[in-house]
Amino acid sequence: MIEVRNLVKKYGNHVAVDHLNFTVEKGKIYGFLGPNGAGKSTTMNMITGYIASTEGDILIDGHNILEEPEKAKKCIGYLPELPPLYQDMTVMEYLKFVAELKSIPKAEIEKNISEVMSTTKLEEMKYRLIKNLSKGYKQRVGLAQALLGYPEIIILDEPTVGLDPKQIIEIRDLIKSLGEKHTVILSSHILSEVSAVCDHVLIIDRGRLVASDSPENLSKVMTGANSLELTVKGPEEEIRKALDMVDNIEELIYHESMVKDACDFTVKIAGDQDVRENIFFALAEAKYPILKMQSTNMTLEEVFLKLTDSGEEKEDAGDI
């Protein structure tokens, strides 16, 4: 669907995007993740053809964005960081203007607008001036604008910034439902959002792609092996003995517990097996009750920090 090859953007001497390579497949939701100033918006602006790249190619459905801009742009609906709204228009006038701009056939305009308005829940605001709308509604008008004409690719730059928690959940659900029919790319620096919504995460730092995988795989890969957090009531030695009976336990690390008469363990498990049931039965047989058992995959937050921090260290080392 989208192919980005060797993309570079320089502003004077500052390299905003540094040899970026990735492909976006059809019908998935992609999350663009990175700290502020990582080059997310710049990359999105280049994909949508708002600014030109210094080097490299972007192919949208086989069309180069710089050589066949009209064909390529036709496949894309874009919601920039700041929704591009004309404050003196009503919602209806604005959407009509965008529909005409995207040259949607006249017969379909009415139907298309009313469908888009119902997906973004804008019907009540139809005849209100955009300047009088709240931030959340403005964001929705921006989203409605991107959806008009049902382009195959929808690109959203930080779609939930400035919304209240209820609206955030609504917009997330909306994005999820969009993912069924469209290819969606969204950028964010909120990790929970990305892990909740996206099928695939691209992490960028300082204009470079540092990771590209599904959110589950990313957290798994980063921890290396599976491990469990365990709190058991009983003396350490006895529990160790009981757990020796369970296969596939690689290592058992003891921590002092906050609970009285109990022990905390970190259990490292070899391979991909699920040994939770075995642990339960082993301890049940020895009559040591399990107070807590939890798998410790690294959260996306930790993965993100680790990836973006290690980049920093590398760079510092390079400077020396």
Place this chain on the structure above:
Amino acid sequence: MLAIYKKEVKSYLTSMVGYVFMAFILLILGIYFTAYNLNYATPDFGATLSSVTFIFLIITPVLTMRILAEEKKNKTDQLLFTSPVAVWKIVLGKYLGMVTIYVIPVIIAACYPLIMGKYGTVSYPMAYTAVIGFFFLGCANIAVGLFLSSVTESQVIAAVLTFGVLFCSYVMNGIESFFSQTAVSSMLAFVVIGIIIAFIVYQMTRDAILTGVVGVILVGVTVVLYFVKSSLFEGAIQKVLDLLAIANHFDNFVGGILDVTGIVYMLSVICIFVFLTIQSIQKRRWS
């Protein structure tokens, strides 16, 4: 393109700007019309039009200052330039929208000779040639304003720039008289212009060799031409500066001549500035 055109016309007609623009033209023209043609009873409508050309200095910035600067400021240009519409169509749609707003007072002005005709003999061909010239003059001024609106984000700066450029063009006759008619002074002026062009080239490309080549060629050709045929330079700087005085090319229309070179000149000014506008937008995307 049609969508942009419709949006621009509508936004001028739903905000104050369009009405202020039209009302101001009609007010000033009305005062001069009453004074010259009604009270003083001259049948020459062209003279009335030619004495109100100064209104473009004030009125053009009012119309053009927001056209691109505001889009950039509000980031709505992101919508336009990521939509499947070519940049030249966007610019042309906007330009034609402004011309449409300008046509309305011109059409109303075109009724004035008919009013005069009720009470005396009026040369209609002369009057309407002047109206056509007046229309083209306004279109050329609007094109200049369009370009200057594309170079900045601030409407105020766009307005001041437009006023400044149009004012210089308006008083170009006076500026011409600063230079003497002799060939030497013309030659020196061209040398200075050649150096300025080379400097601009350097500012744009940061390429010392290219700048040197351009500068040497321009200055060299000027000097060589001067020694070969110095009569070529007599009054030449005046001719060149005259090209920058847009309103001067309106004078023939006032005299009742449907001046083809004048129309070609106005159309060239329009094309050049619309083209420059497109280029300035493209340049911003590439830098």
